[in-house]
Amino acid sequence: MKIILIGATSGIGRSLAELYASQGHELVVTGRRVTLLEELKNQFPDKLIHPLEMDVAKIDDARKLMDSCEKLLGEIDLIIINAGVGYPKATYEQEINTIDINVRGFVALAQWSYNYFAKKGRGQLVGVSSLASQTGSAYSPEYHASKAFMANYMSGLRMRSAKYNPNVYVTDIRPGYVDTPMTKQNKGMFWVATPEKAARQIANAIVSKRKVVYITKRYIIIATLLKILPEWLLSKLF
Template structure:
């Protein structure tokens, strides 16, 4: 299988890249820090790994890079969009950056992937949103809002694929707390998964072609609560 993993420098994306490389898939990995991507390529000598610098906030450049990768790999079967940012008590400029990466950047790449797979006759798009997509937050409203955008955009793509019989699988991955550089700033985390454990469960969800998967699986219990609890209770924790 030929796979593109967007946002593979650290955390979940890096663990997914290492997981798929170990299974001898041909993969392309992207991120802003190519030195970290080179580490993944150097550590794995059996799989074919392509690396490319990508800043997803530069939407037109990102879409052009996807064109390049599709040609280089002679086709793509699976696109995993993992790139994202989050800040604690963000400034206005950081809120705008969050929208540029998590919403605009995601849309540009998901749209490219869907159009590509329509022409190809099928494929799979995976977006890493978050448990945060289910609620607002007093501390990071911009982050939760962009993750909700991702989740709803993917739901729309699934509906489109079903309605027009495009044979495109769209999988929404919703992690809870995973031990990554971005979550180091969070206090009071619970049920924290390693990136390796998260990657294994994400792989299983992708293989099963799930519509939505909570990572780790126990977070589905929190998801149920978030859907039924009143806002005044949720605001104490989010």
């Protein structure tokens, strides 16, 4: 396969890149920290890994870079949008930055990706949202809201595929707690998965062309509870 993996410098994204590279797939890997992307390329010197600097918040530049990825790979089979940001008790500026990356940046890339696959007639778009898409949060309402937007947007794209583009698949990945740099700040985490385990489950879900996947699988229990618990109780938990 020829894959674009957006947000591959650390955590889930890097583990996914390592997994796909070890399987012999050709990848464009993007992120803001180019040094880390170069390290990834050097880790697999005999594989086709193309590092590309991308700031998802700069949406016009990011979309132009997607054009460059298309020219570089020739043809794209899979696009994974893993870029995202979150802050504990964010300032106003941090809340806006969260929306710029998790909402505006995501739409810019997802819209480009879906239109590319629709024109091609086949392909798969994968977005990494979060278990946080299931509810609001007293601590980070902007983060939870941004992930809910991503999940809802992907749901709409799946509806569009059902109506117009049946060979274009859209997979929504909803991780719970994964041991990544972004979650180091969290307290009281449970059922914490390694990035490697998360990557394996995500890759399996992509092959199966699943619509919505919780990572790890047991988090579907929590997702179900979040749908039925009252807001007063959720406010104590989140």
